[in-house]
Amino acid sequence: xxxxxxxTAPSPRRVRIxxxxxxxxxxxxxxxxxxxEQFTPAFRAVNPDCTVPVLExxxxxxxxxxxxxxxxxxxxxxxxxxxxxxxxxxxxxAAAQRRAERDGFYAVMEALRNFTPGLKGHAVPGPxxxxxxxELAARxxxxxxxxxxxMDAELADRAFVCGExxxxxxxxxxxxxxFAKWIKLPMPESCMHLxxxxxxxxxxxxxxx
Amino acid sequence: xxxxxxxTAPSPRRVRIxxxxxxxxxxxxxxxxxxxEQFTPAFRAVNPDCTVPVLExxxxxxxxxxxxxxxxxxxxxxxxxxxxxxxxxxxxxAAAQRRAERDGFYAVMEALRNFTPGLKGHAVPGPxxxxxxxELAARxxxxxxxxxxxMDAELADRAFVCGExxxxxxxxxxxxxxFAKWIKLPMPESCMHLxxxxxxxxxxxxxxx
Numbered sequence: 001x002x003x004x005x006x007x008t009a010p011s012p013r014r015v016r017i018x019x020x021x022x023x024x025x026x027x028x029x030x031x032x033x034x035x036x037e038q039f040t041p042a043f044r045a046v047n048p049d050c051t052v053p054v055l056e057x058x059x060x061x062x063x064x065x066x067x068x069x070x071x072x073x074x075x076x077x078x079x080x081x082x083x084x085x086x087x088x089x090x091x092x093x094a095a096a097q098r099r100a101e102r103d104g105f106y107a108v109m110e111a112l113r114n115f116t117p118g119l120k121g122h123a124v125p126g127p128x129x130x131x132x133x134x135e136l137a138a139r140x141x142x143x144x145x146x147x148x149x150x151m152d153a154e155l156a157d158r159a160f161v162c163g164e165x166x167x168x169x170x171x172x173x174x175x176x177x178x179f180a181k182w183i184k185l186p187m188p189e190s191c192m193h194l195x196x197x198x199x200x201x202x203x204x205x206x207x208x209x
Numbered sequence: 210x211x212x213x214x215x216x217t218a219p220s221p222r223r224v225r226i227x228x229x230x231x232x233x234x235x236x237x238x239x240x241x242x243x244x245x246e247q248f249t250p251a252f253r254a255v256n257p258d259c260t261v262p263v264l265e266x267x268x269x270x271x272x273x274x275x276x277x278x279x280x281x282x283x284x285x286x287x288x289x290x291x292x293x294x295x296x297x298x299x300x301x302x303a304a305a306q307r308r309a310e311r312d313g314f315y316a317v318m319e320a321l322r323n324f325t326p327g328l329k330g331h332a333v334p335g336p337x338x339x340x341x342x343x344e345l346a347a348r349x350x351x352x353x354x355x356x357x358x359x360m361d362a363e364l365a366d367r368a369f370v371c372g373e374x375x376x377x378x379x380x381x382x383x384x385x386x387x388f389a390k391w392i393k394l395p396m397p398e399s400c401m402h403l404x405x406x407x408x409x410x411x412x413x414x415x416x417x418x
Contacts, residue, residue: 049308061297068304075296087284088270095277099258124348128355135342139333146337 020206096169104176111140229415313385320349
């Protein structure tokens, strides 16, 4: 089993933190996204979507999605649970993870990809060329600001993003906030609860992954 | 238990088909999205994100996300499985579902919300006002076309979107294709495999949900 990874990229970092929290070590293969290795014929043969992470199982099966990969490891090694225990907690954690992804992670990506000169023609991840839309970069930044404010309000009386323990919803939120540094959007000073939570989860050993 | 629903809307249709496939009947409350009921104080108290579907459990817990709701019912009534059996199939189906959602469902939504006059100021679902970006509507349409082509190629030698049996990945793909009628983008005549698959899955009793 091996993980196609890029040590500097936020999307595979979600998987790296997930694995670190479960204390699972696997072989990784670094894909040089900065120099366009994801668009080479060799990597297209691994994942035609030209994205990482990709988990390759020993039977050759490839899982080409960060959350799909987390679901695989949660099923193979349930302890510690990062995606909930009973039906209700599974549902609530999935919903919280998806909301952080949509309002946080994708909003940062929208802002970054529609603005950065080096990503011209790559405004959407994947093999197809889409031009940048400057108004969309601005909208992405506005959405990230709202994400900070809302998460701050929600974390006022909570230790973690969803429920009583650390979960994949915390991982997506943490990675989104750190990803926002790429677009020079730090958490506002006024977001005290969010900053407290960020310091706490960043101190976990897995956060270094 | 009750489901906040809107019979004409594609997002809650994903849950309705999922429930029909599992032969689960539950009470529904219709939310009149066309007349803005999702923005009323009464509905904001149910879901501050101003979206449906919302599943309300008997203990008052609310699950405010279509996939989160499906995860709840999959755990409560695993048969027939719509989200996979073993770790590998769970991971592959989740990845396929997410790809159909990203490249199909969200691309249609992007095209619709950034174009339709009645959605001015509502270019992003939820309570916050975001103006329409016409270039994004055009990008959305281009992405839907690519989605049709790619799904057609993949369905050339497959009965279902992921694996040997009907799954939630088929549900998201079906709902996305039917949603594309709202932006007047039918499947191209040339997409024979996709059209065959669409006819097959549309004939299932659950597809009427």
